Amino acid sequence: MEKGYPIYVIYDILILAGERNMTEREWDQKLHIDTIGRDASVEDAYHHPYEPTPYSVLVRLADSDYINEENIVVDYGCGKGRVGFFLSSQIDCKVIGIEFDVKIYGQAYDNLSGFVARREKVEFLCIGAENYEIEEADVFYFFNPFSVEILQSVIGKIKKSYYNNPREMKLFFYYPSDEYISYLMTVSELCFLDEIDCSDLFESNKNREKIMIFEMM
Numbered sequence: 679m680e681k682g683y684p685i686y687v688i689y690d691i692l693i694l695a696g697e698r699n700m701t702e703r704e705w706d707q708k709l710h711i712d713t714i715g716r717d718a719s720v721e722d723a724y725h726h727p728y729e730p731t732p733y734s735v736l737v738r739l740a741d742s743d744y745i746n747e748e749n750i751v752v753d754y755g756c757g758k759g760r761v762g763f764f765l766s767s768q769i770d771c772k773v774i775g776i777e778f779d780v781k782i783y784g785q786a787y788d789n790l791s792g793f794v795a796r797r798e799k800v801e802f803l804c805i806g807a808e809n810y811e812i813e814e815a816d817v818f819y820f821f822n823p824f825s826v827e828i829l830q831s832v833i834g835k836i837k838k839s840y841y842n843n844p845r846e847m848k849l850f851f852y853y854p855s856d857e858y859i860s861y862l863m864t865v866s867e868l869c870f871l872d873e874i875d876c877s878d879l880f881e882s883n884k885n886r887e888k889i890m891i892f893e894m895m
Contacts (some may be wrong), residue, residue, distance in 0.1 A: 698737055705733040709767060711789040713760040720779045724825045728757040728782055731821050731852055734879045736761065739889060740768045742874050744848060747771050750815040754807045754832060755823020759786035759800065767795035771817075775802040776810050807832050812839035821852045826861050837867055840894050847894040852876075853886050868892045 702714055718727035745751065747770040753761040756775025766773050777783040783804040790800060803810065807824060808831035818836060820829075840847055848871065851858060862868055871891045877884040 700733070702733055705764070709763050710792040710794050711759065711763050712785075713758040713763075713789065717757075717782060719781070724828055725778065726755070726822055726824060728755075728779075729821070730757060730760040732879070733760075733764065735852060735876050735887075735889070736764045736768075738874055738876055738879075739850070739852075740765065744850075744872075744891060745769055745771055745817055749817045750774065751817040751819060752776060752810075752812065752815045753819045755821065756786060756802065757782055759789050759802060761819055761821075762800045762802070763789065763793055763795070766799035770796060770799065772799050773801070774815060775800070776807050777802060777804055778806045780804055808835070810835065812836060814843075815839070816845055816847050818847070818849045819852075820850065820854075820858075822855055822858065826857045829858065829861065833862075833865060833868075836894075840867070849892045851890045851892070853883075853888075854890050855886075859890070862890075862892060867895055869895045 700708065706713055713730045716727055716729045721727045739745070745765065749771045751762075751765060751771055751773045753773055753775045756762060756777045759775050762773035762775045765771055775786060777786060783802060786802045790797060790802065793800065808828050812835055836847065836849070849868070851862070854862075863870075869892060871893045873891065874889040876887040876889065880887050
């Protein structure tokens with residue numbers, strides 16, 4: 679007779695399946711943070727409203743195995759910090775959140791005080807993305823946080839860091855705009871690597887429900 683899985687393995691599988699089906703509120707409660715809601719109070723021609731990446735998308739990103747515990751992730755336009763809290767708790771990687779708005783940065787910092795997983799793995803900086811100097815980071819995450827003009831400056835910083843210290847670098851773009859894609863395809867140092875399909879998670883805008891992955895050549 680074929681031997682089944684040990685009970686502890688079955689238990690872990692059930693726990694994992696349950697997490698994958700949790701709601702936005704349930705994930706926030708699990709991580710002891712508050713990141714739900716949209717905030718357009720500082721929206722202008724260069725900075726887009728705060729809107730967190732859905733947890734279902736972050737689950738798919740974590741399951742892709744493109745990010746591991748050795749990576750240092752920069753989350754541009756981190757808002758209240760959801761990406762950092764999720765990835766650090768699920769993958770054990772270090773995440774640096776970059777947020778230019780003082781009020782929202784304060785909310786991210788408040789969330790950090792209640793975060794119970796790997797608090798030392800999460801850091802927030804209140805600074806414009808175009809002014810952030812990259813040191814050892816090798817993974818970069820974007821959810822349309824700002825205009826293409828600022829994105830061009832950020833890509834310039836990433837390239838500068840790469841030339842100063844050549845290493846494997848990956849860039850992740852969730853729900854990318856046509857303007858973002860058009861620009862990224864012109865950057866000679868970037869090579870399209872893969873796409874994480876998220877279209878089955880939502881009813882509308884299915885063609886944009888994806889994470890496009892680029893790497894430095």
